[in-house]
Amino acid sequence: MWRLLATLFALALAASACGGSDSSDDSSASSSSSDAEETEVTLAASGESLLDTIKSRGTLNCGVSGSAVAFSELQADGSMAGFDADYCRVVAAAILGDANKVNFVSLTAAERFTAVQTGDVDLLMRNTTWTQSRDSEVGMDFGPTTYYDGQQLMGRESDGFSGSSQVSDVGGSVICTSAGTTTEKNIADAAAEAGVSIELQTFEDFDTVTNNFISGACDIITTDGSALVGRKAKQQPDGENWVIFPATPISKEPLGPTYGQNDSAFADAVNWAVYATIIADEKGLDSSNVDMMLTSGDTETIRLLGGEGELQSGMGLPADAFYQVISQVGNYDEIYSRNLNPVGLSREGSANAAWTAGGLVYAPPAR
Numbered sequence: 001m002w003r004l005l006a007t008l009f010a011l012a013l014a015a016s017a018c019g020g021s022d023s024s025d026d027s028s029a030s031s032s033s034s035d036a037e038e039t040e041v042t043l044a045a046s047g048e049s050l051l052d053t054i055k056s057r058g059t060l061n062c063g064v065s066g067s068a069v070a071f072s073e074l075q076a077d078g079s080m081a082g083f084d085a086d087y088c089r090v091v092a093a094a095i096l097g098d099a100n101k102v103n104f105v106s107l108t109a110a111e112r113f114t115a116v117q118t119g120d121v122d123l124l125m126r127n128t129t130w131t132q133s134r135d136s137e138v139g140m141d142f143g144p145t146t147y148y149d150g151q152q153l154m155g156r157e158s159d160g161f162s163g164s165s166q167v168s169d170v171g172g173s174v175i176c177t178s179a180g181t182t183t184e185k186n187i188a189d190a191a192a193e194a195g196v197s198i199e200l201q202t203f204e205d206f207d208t209v210t211n212n213f214i215s216g217a218c219d220i221i222t223t224d225g226s227a228l229v230g231r232k233a234k235q236q237p238d239g240e241n242w243v244i245f246p247a248t249p250i251s252k253e254p255l256g257p258t259y260g261q262n263d264s265a266f267a268d269a270v271n272w273a274v275y276a277t278i279i280a281d282e283k284g285l286d287s288s289n290v291d292m293m294l295t296s297g298d299t300e301t302i303r304l305l306g307g308e309g310e311l312q313s314g315m316g317l318p319a320d321a322f323y324q325v326i327s328q329v330g331n332y333d334e335i336y337s338r339n340l341n342p343v344g345l346s347r348e349g350s351a352n353a354a355w356t357a358g359g360l361v362y363a364p365p366a367r
Contacts, residue, residue, distance in 0.1 A: 049265035050122055051316055054095055059103050062088035063121035066106030067207050069230025070343045071127055080104040083339040084125040087146055087257065087274065089329050091123060094273035094321040099328040108205050110180035113138055116260050123270060124258040127224060129182045134258075141267055143257035144274045148351035148360050150249025151186050152225040154232065157241040159219060165245040171196030176209045176218035178202065186251045187222050210235055224253050226345055233343040268315050276304060276322035278363035280331035282354060287330045290323060304366045311366065332361065 054060055064072035064084050072082040080088075080102075089099035105121050112128065115121045117139065127149075128134075130142040153170065155161035161169070167190045175191075177183045179202040191198045201218065203209050210231050212218045221228070225244065232242045257270050280286065283301050285293045294305045303309040306320035313319050329335065336347055353359025 049316070050260070050263050051095065051266040051269050054122055054266075055316075058096065059101050060088065060092040060095065060123065061103045061105060061121045062091070063105045063107045063112055063115050063124040064088065064126050065206075066104070067205060068127055068227060069234050070339050070345065071226070071230070072104075072106075072125070074104075074106060081339070083147065083335060084127065086329055086335045086339065087125045088123070090277060090325050090335075091257070091270055091273050093324040093328045094276070094317060095269055097318055097321075097324050099324070108180070109178050110204065112258075113140060116140065116258070122259065122266075126258075127227070127255050128258045129253045129255060130258075131182060139261050140258050141261045141263075143259070143267065143271045144278075144363070145254040145256040145360075146274060147226065147255045149224040149226050149253035149255055151183055151222060151251040151253060152228055152244050152246065152249050153187075153220050153222045154213075154228045154242050154244050155220045157243050161220075161243050161245060163243050163245055163247060165243070166194070167191060167246065167250060168194040168196060170198060170220055172198070173219040174199045174201060174217070175220045175222055176201045176203065176212055177222050178206050178209055179204055181223070182251070182253070183223050190250045206231075224255070225249055226340070229345055230343045265316055269317055272312075272315065272366075273322070273325055275363040275366070276325050277330070277332040277335060278361055279304060279366055280322075280326050281333045281361075282356070282363070285326060285331060286334055287327055290327045294323065300366050 064080060066072055066074045066080065068082065068084065070082055072080055072084040075081055085104065088102045088104065092102045093099040105115065107115050107121070107126060112124055112126050116124060130145065134140045135142060153167070153175070155165070170191065175187060175198050177187065177200070184200065184202060187198070188200060203212065206223060206227065209218070209221050213221045214235065214237065228244050232244065236242050257274065259266065259270060279300070283297065285297065285301055290305065293301050294307060297305070299309070303311065305323040305326070306312060310319045312321045330338070333347070336352065347353045347359065349358070351360045353361065355362040
């Protein structure tokens, strides 16, 4: 019944998730408010959370990009690697006790919200920006930000661009990006505000965007800065120098877990699994010392790991849910360093540093 109702709701919202721009996301969602209300009432009456469904199924269906360098990349052996992929594993470890019980589903930007609404995936860990329209009309809820990003542009040094270039320098350029993302409107707005004209072309996925840039069909590509760093590290041809600009991003792009609205039990499980990795980082708790810290850590650490005073059982999770997260996947810094440091994305001096080091990464207390 839940899947049927969610599917009916998704059909009413399909244009919002599959349109070519954020403006199309926003325009159609409001027309189905009565359907949404009916669905919410029925789900509330059933009392069933997606959390129960996942536990019964024994697998977490997690939507990812599959082609986002360092965030989620499909490997030759069929495995999925990256920062977002590891946060899928964090949630699986918390709910199911096994970080490997994840079914990874590769989705384009245009497909991702429909996949949540139809129940094809339980959760998105797919470099998805938290915005007002997505949090309301499109029908998504958002968990803690796992990566603070911002949109930038990338061009060739041989075309006269440098790290000090500004949007005002891109007049007359063919700029390419992915369809169905916030980047389309952001670059259009930025160009208009800078008083320059651009030709904006969009493609279904960023592999195609990058290939068009390499071939010369695009003068500039634009997306989240982290993705540009990854593409430069992996795909810059010998003899070329790709440059990322401007130094200050043109937008805010808070990225993190995304899921359907109004399911607090599932939301709590996802959110606190993420928070557990952040608290562990703050406490110096990691995969190498988790057993020792279970007995010798401070009160909050012991509680977080399932010892005296644990709160996980009351959330519908195993008492040792976050012990499994840290022992199997690691704390925030381990996950970050393992996946993002190799492509040149450092936490130091960035918004993704811990709050105690001048960054924005912060978790509520586990009490």
